Amino acid sequence: MASIKDVAGRAGVSVATVSRVLNDKGYVSEESRKKVQQAIKDLNYKPNAVARSLFNKQSKTIGLMVPDIMNPFFPELARAVEDTLAELGYTVILCNSDEDTDKEQSYLEMMMQKYVDGLIVSSNTLSAERVKEFKMPIVSMDREIAKGLPSIIVENKKGAKMAVSFLKEKGRKRIAHIRGPHSVGNAIDRCEGYREVVGGEPWFKESYIAYGNYDMKTSINATIKLLKLHPEIDGIFAANDISAIGAIKAVHKLGKKVPEDVAIVGFDGITLSEATTPELTTIAQPIYEMGEKAAKMLVEMIKQQQVEQTIYRLDVQLIERQST
Template structure:
């Protein structure tokens, strides 16, 4: 037919709304979509590709006009077949879709370098899930900075899954036998978990172990000591993605298809310079 059924709704798939990074992102998307009279349907994929696919099918049946995907295990061909405007956010796939991410690689270098600058020499990294692209980009940033500082031989990677509790357990476990004087956590939730673990072991932050997180969520200001972090422009990321999607849906010209937004170092108590 000449007419395509539209609904003035868009679908948004995020991995985990209980991670405080996502509410702020969702807020921005909703704010912008509302300006253009779109309603947002929110879905949690729990990092599972099966759930992502199911949601994409359901959203399509509901005739959403477009989707914003903050997911990871994108079965790209399937998404292509959907023939619906798509914008990829925070977790890039390939370059088939407009995308908005922050500079994960350089953010991780910045965090690692900061720990070095305050005097840390045995710097551990709590890595996010290996199947999540931005977790790997942050790992590569850590690796390359450690190499250029000549510290790679002392590198120490703790496997995390972006969740607070698991990170706490993993750090408790890791520090049983190994000594570190700095921890760069791949996100803030894991930094909070690391802080708990380090304190539970009777070590002081930052005197014995300095800690820096990644994201810039408000929770980092609520801990004792307050946590240093690499802050991502979360709201801006969501807002740009939403505007890109509106342009795609409405067939407007898109001048810039791919955005990599800058991040910045926020120094707080947990990485205060030693001595």
């Protein structure tokens, strides 16, 4: 394998001249440039990516940290980020934090050592104070970490109100909620949206809200307990699609039918929601657009370009399917 010294020798120039040509920095005569380029071609020379990143102070690598890779929402989001960054000439290091503070910290330190150019994070454990410690561009996605931090999020409360109002329009009289983690901002917003629609109903009780933790198994158990406690429930708004799929499973376990006995609406719009039986009615987020915008915004920040907008609050839409 040819080295930069081999290229310099064949072209009859110094190693420094070859370096300037490779990095397109500093003056090089047109004659010398052509000699170097021909030598690179003749020797099939491949520049050392690590050495170039040290020279340029850029690695062309982005860190992407998600909280739960088992939730299909995040692989779909990661795909959008990776597609967009690949087109822009960047590679991605994917980290799954499992919403574990220590694991998240370990990943962040690793990415700092790997000299990544920037970070895209979806986290409910990363604090605003911690973000300030990292001297690199950071974009938050799906979850708003701190005021002022560039973020791509959706209209969570609006979407929740759409879901619950839709269930009421379908004639459902007792609507429950399978909520997400208490520490996650979008779960809080979705629960507040639910409360705004049914909180004033004479039948409403706090026990109509069950904890699903954005997890299928937890949501199955929560729904079973909920329906045993309140057998009159005929509608459920789940805070994400995975919880909604768990709720469908729980209804069937209890010998009831969806939507005849209990109508169910989820939130996210993941591809899997079309593969359930019955197919899931959901509040769909523009998942690909979220990832694409986050990636493009981060690259603009890395290049120190003017970022026109730092907070994007994208709209959602209700997709009606068989579960209602």
